[in-house]
Amino acid sequence: MPLGQRVGDKSDSRYCGVETDFSDDMPHVLTHNLSGGFDFVLAPLVDPSYRPSLSTKSANGSSVLPVAASDLILSPAQWSSHVVGKISYWIDLDSDDEKLRMDSEITLKQEIAWASHLSVQACLLPPPKKGSCGNYARCVSQILQGLSNMQLWLRLPLEKSESVNNESVDAGDDSLNEVNDSWELWNSFRLLCDHHSQLSIAFDVLSTLPSTNSLLRWFGEPVRAAMFHTDAFLTNARGYPCLSKRHQKLITAFFELSFQIIISGNLLHHIPQERLDVFPPSDNDCDGEGAPAGHQLKPYLEYVAYLYQKMDPLSEQERFEINYRDFLQAPLQPLMDNLEAQTYETFEKDTVKYSQYQRAICEALLDRVFDEQASTSTSVLMVVGAGRGPLVRASLQAAEEAGRKIKVYAVEKNPNAVVTLNSLIKLEGWEDIVTVVSCDMRCWDAPEKADILVSELLGSFGDNELSPECLDGAQRYLNPDGISIPSSYTSYLQPITTSKLYNDVKSHKDLAHMETAYVVKLHRVARLAPAQPVFTFHHPDVSLIRGNRRHKKLLFKIPPDTGSTMVHGIVMSES
Amino acid sequence: MPLGQRVGDKSDSRYCGVETDFSDDMPHVLTHNLSGGFDFVLAPLVDPSYRPSLSTKSANGSSVLPVAASDLILSPAQWSSHVVGKISYWIDLDSDDEKLRMDSEITLKQEIAWASHLSVQACLLPPPKKGSCGNYARCVSQILQGLSNMQLWLRLPLEKSESVNNESVDAGDDSLNEVNDSWELWNSFRLLCDHHSQLSIAFDVLSTLPSTNSLLRWFGEPVRAAMFHTDAFLTNARGYPCLSKRHQKLITAFFELSFQIIISGNLLHHIPQERLDVFPPSDNDCDGEGAPAGHQLKPYLEYVAYLYQKMDPLSEQERFEINYRDFLQAPLQPLMDNLEAQTYETFEKDTVKYSQYQRAICEALLDRVFDEQASTSTSVLMVVGAGRGPLVRASLQAAEEAGRKIKVYAVEKNPNAVVTLNSLIKLEGWEDIVTVVSCDMRCWDAPEKADILVSELLGSFGDNELSPECLDGAQRYLNPDGISIPSSYTSYLQPITTSKLYNDVKSHKDLAHMETAYVVKLHRVARLAPAQPVFTFHHPDVSLIRGNRRHKKLLFKIPPDTGSTMVHGIVMSES
Structure with missing residues (x-):
């Protein structure tokens, strides 16, 4: 039963799991926990007392893995869902005990083979024991090479020791200098597995949380689940479990990032039994029937569901964008390629942008022509990159609003957009005011100079809308005292962690994709330091030195309490 | 409005189009034809009288393509659907007239650019003029390199001249020897375009059809549409259009293969106007409202819909398999990899196979042990590759049916399947009869010899179930007079045309995929010649020479009236 119905949320974070002990009655384990409101169980598949080196072989020389249940006990759909x-x-x-090491490797491989046989979606790997994880990672990497679809979740405590005392470093006391940061362990492990896309993280969330900056760096890592142990919950005035404000904020962030929550541990909050039936913070009524005995962890589940349901629904904008989140889009190349009608359609929907343009053009017209000249003086506007005409329309509306006379040249190099532009002008009866120029603005031999140059070429490092370059080229037909709209803009850079995008690019196995500047609606990323301005351009640009190199x-300074991080890429934005 | 509701059919062949003339009132064209019952129009996008070399440029040096309608006249969804x-x-x-050639190239590029701008799904290319198509194909190939998603359909008449007179060849008279086969033209064209996956075929179906074998070879080619001109229709006794039996059979095959039908031409069947409203063969009533004047091609559409609706619904088996049609599946490697529970689950569902095995085992038991020995003699059965036990069950049921005593060794190398096998035996209480051997059959040191060896290892050239090789290895523990079930099998080969699969394999851009033997549910293929037996194996194999090379x-002899064809691959089957 999902945690709730949040409008527009189709992510896995709606599903909450529960960690269980080994039991050879899997059907009962499943029925009990599903009827208790959980969506899945995190369960051992093999008897934990099994050791390959101690197992006795049968008369015919073969031994059978002591599994929790034969595959036939549950349906394939139950195993996988x-x-x-x-x-x-x-x-x-990585133990020093060779026998333990051998037993561990055999068992790990057998259990994963068994889990693959069952087609379960994921297996939780126990956390590396303190110290080195080299042999463990080597073995997991080997397993990952032959794995079909199953995910492996590496269990890690969400912890990081506070900053190391520098004096102790100087003293050379290594033991005091040991950094207890799960990220370091994770990073070693995943590097040894070459960033394999089926390897991800499941956190143990403890009662104490590390600093906010150190938490944030995980948001770009492949976290799939977060296990909340019952002892991470506080007790509210009425005896019910609840979470600290910081934990609440964290779990909400986890929901946003589609991490799945798993409740773990035993009932630690002793709620009077009669109260269990009418647990207050939850809005979702039980179905009436079912759950007769009640699940001992239900109060924790209901509190988590309450936090989930308290979240704002996804806005219309978010629901529209959800399928584009963390999805690589090849940058548009409108200079090289002609845009399609559907692309113009999308851009033209941005009414805020065009009303801002209208305001700016109106101000510019009022600036250049005083009221007393309004009926005699005609301003020359050039819309460079006119597309299907939204800036032409904004210009005419601005002239109307300002009460000024204008003459417009609409310069556009895409002949398909010119078709629309022409029919628009005919339809609106603008033939006397607007001249369409079907030409690249860099080559156009303008018959007169412009008072106002209007454009919306703003691009980015990776595409080729080529502002400022194209606009620099068009500047030659702007009057020396003319106005360019826009008059200036700035680009920004920011380093991020984004393992999803890194793996998507990496899957192409070539340098060209690694070097491509993609357009992405970023979501599961960690922004590691504040964005910084890079280039600012002014139009017209009167400086003598001109060049495009x-x-x-x-x-970039990463906040000191963050700890180590991985920079997967640089995000560029513009304003 | 689709041609009808055929259970399970989600293919494009439900949609019927109509060819229209150039009109600058596209909204009217669309409304008229859609309300007439058609699903899409095949319409010129640019004025056919346009010639780039004759067009006059406007005062500012630019010219506008004389398109049928500005993109804004229809919604993006209308254009694309x-x-x-x-x-x-x-x-x-490929004209000798240079000006015509230049005008043609410019126009082709402009029209395709305009169609891309509109995001229409496909453009129909006119058929190559008689003779060479080299420059046309070169230009289309160039266009295909830069095309986003649009399909290009090359229009071709569905024709092939009858066999060439050999005497005229000897006489050296080239003109008489000219083969009039659209396939040759298509093959030259697509080879010059390097089998591009966005290039496909739209047929003009004429009143005369070529031979059946020559039609069949097209079924593996990328045909997307078939245009039925009104003059290809006959007239029935009541004055309505109908198709010849051969045309009917062809159109049904087209529906099966998801080709879309397009009606073309003018009304040639003069049906009394009052009859048009109650056209007999169709079952689908009009919506009541709409279509006031009626579409002049409606009788043809309704006849096509009638043929569509007359088809049998897809069987449950076909509906299950539909998503696997012409889909490359990597061959299972059960010797190298262990199969998953879900794979066993699927295989075990084949009840026909196991009841045939049961019958065969029963016969073998009756053969080996006479009735008088039934209570004293125990036959030793070895199931090699026992999996989760279906053949073990079949063996025990066969013994029960035959009234014979047996002892079963179930040999299985997958330890995960052995888990299930063990629990099955415990559950069924078969411990005294069945011994599980968790071992590779090639290595097993059997304690006694078998009377009957049962297996289902049948593989194919490409996978590694390795029958006969594994079975040859297991033969050493079969009594010299023992029986193997199966006792023999044969593999077959057949050459096919399958452009879809060829392109799917080609997209990997490496030799390894080209050399992989895939498992495929074949559908859109042309089987070019009868399948031929390759290898037959017998078990046990008492021949002295043994080897796996x-x-x-x-x-293979392709029927002489087929014409030329392309062999994309060889299909292998076994029995």
């Missing part, structure tokens, strides 16, 4: 396998916690592939060196 | 663009019929890129040379 409602069970996440939990690999035996005792395994330690630009470079700049920027230094 | 209901309009297929028809490129000007007059273009001839096999080769054979086969000669």
Whole structure:
């Protein structure tokens, strides 16, 4: 039963799991937990007391893995939808004890093979034991090479020790200098697995949380689940479990990022039994029937559901954008390629932009022509990159609003857009005011100079709308005292962690994709430092030195309490 | 309005189009034809009288393409769902007239650019003029490199001249020897376009059809549409249009293969006007409202709809398989990889197979043990590759049916399947009869010899179930007079045309995929010659020479009236 119905949310974060102990009655485990309101169980698939080196072989020389249940006990759909396998916690592939190491490797491989056989969606790997994780990661990397679709979730505590005392470093005391940061462990592990896309993270959320900056860096990492142990919950005045304000904020962020919540541990909050039936913070009534005995972890589940349901529904804008989140879009190349009608259609829907343009053009007209000249003086406007005409319309509306006379040249190089532009002008009866020029603005031999140059070429590092370059080229037909709209803009850069996008680009296995500047609606990313301005351009540009080679060196400072991070890329924005 | 509701059919063949003339009132064209019952129009997008070399430039040096309608006249959804663009019929890129050639190339590029701007799904290219198509194909190939999603349909008459007179060849008279086969033209064209996946075929179906074999070879080619001109229709006794039996059979095959039908031409069947409202063969009533004047081609559309609705609904088996049609599946490698539970689940559903095995085992038991020995003699059965136990169950049921005593060894190398096998035996209480051997059959050191060896290892050239090889290895523990079930099988080969699969494999851009033997539910293929047997194996194999290197040379004879064809691959089957 999902945590609730949040408008527009189709992500996995609606589903809440529960960690269970080993049981050879899997159908009962599943029925009990699903009827208790959970969506899936995180359950050991093999008896935790099993050790390959101790197992006795049968008379004919073969031994059978002591699994929790034969595959036939549950339907294939139940295995794949409602069970996440939990690999035996005792395994330690980096132990000094050779027998334990061997037993661990055999068991790990057997359990994952069994889980694959069952087609469960994911297996939870136990956290690496303190210290090195090299052999463990090597073995997991090997397993990942042969895995079909199953995900492997590496269990890690969400912790980071506070800043190391510098004095102790000077003292050379290594033991005091040991950084207890799960991120370091994760980073070693995933690097040894070459960023494999089926390897992700499941957190143990503890009662104490690390600093906010150190939490934020995880938002670009492939976290799939967060396990909330019952002892991470506080107790409210009426005896019910609740979370600290910081934990609440974190869990809400997890919901936003589609991490799945798993409740773990035993009932630690002793709520009078009669109250369990009418648990207050939840709005969702039970179905009436079912859940006769009640699940002992239900108060925790209902509190999590309450936090989920308290979230704002996704806005219309968010619902529109949801399918574009963290999705690589090849940058438009409107100079090289001609845009399609549908692309113009989308851009023209931005009414805010065009009303701002209208306001700016109106102000410019009023600036250049005084009221007493309004009926005699005609301003020359050039719309460069007129497309299907939205800026032409804005110009005419601005002239009307300002009470000024204008003459418009609409310059457009896409012959298909010119077709629309012409029919628009005919339809609106603008033939006496607007001249369409079907030409690249860089080549046009203008018959007169413009008072106002209007354009919307703003691009980015990666595409080729080529502002400022094209606009610099058009500047030659602007009067020396003329006005360009826009008159200036600035680009910004910011380093981010984004393992999803990194893996998407990496899957192409070539440098060209790594070097492509993609357009992305960023969502599951960690912004590691504040964005910094890079280039600012002014139009018209009267400076003598003109050229299109630009470079700049920027230094980004990551907040000191963040800890180490991985920069997967640089995000560029403009304003 | 689709031609009808055929259960399970979600293909494009439900939609019927109509070819229209150039009109600058596109909204009217669309409304008229859609309300007439058609689903899309095949319409010229640019005035056919336009010639770039004759067009006059406007005062500012620019000229505007004389298009049928500005993009804004229809919504983006209307353009993309209901309009297929028809490129000007007059273009001839291989003409001797240089001006015509230049005008043709410019126009072709402009019209396709305009169609891309509108985001129509496809454009129909006029048929190559007689003779060479080299420059036309070169230009289309160039256009295809820069095309986003649009399909290009090359219009071709569905014709092939009857067999060439050999004497005229000897006489060296080239003109008599000219083969009039659209396939040859198509093949030259698509080879010059390097089998581009966005290039496909739209047929003009004429009143005369070529031979059946020559029609069949097209079924593996990328045909998207078939245009039925009104003069291809006959007239029935009551004055209504109908098709010849051969045409009916062809159109039904087109529906099966998801080709879209387009009606073309003028009303040639003069049906009394009052009859038009109650056209007999159709079952689908009009909506009551709409279509006041009636569409002049409606009798043809209704006849086509009648043929569509007359087809049998897709069977449950077909509906299950429909998503696997012409879809490359990597071959299972059950020797190298362990199968998953879901795969066993699927295989075990084949009840026909296991009841046939049961019958065969029953016969073998009756053969080996006479009635008088039934209570004393115990036959030893070995199931090699027992999986989760379906053949073990079949063996026990066969023994029960035959009234014979048996002892079963179930040999299985997948330890995960052994888990299930063990729990099955415990559940059914078969411990005294069945011994599970968790071992590769090639290595097993059997404690006794078998009377009957049962297996279902049948593989194919490409996978590695490795029958006969594994079975040859298991043969050493079969009594010299023992029986193997199966006792023999044969593999077959057949050459096919399948442009869809060829392009799917080609998209990987490497030799490894080209050399992989895929498992495919074949649908849009042309089987070019009868399948021929390749290897037959017998078990047990008492021949002295044993080895796993096999080769054979086969000669396939394509029926002489087929014409030329393209062999994209070889399909292998087994029995």
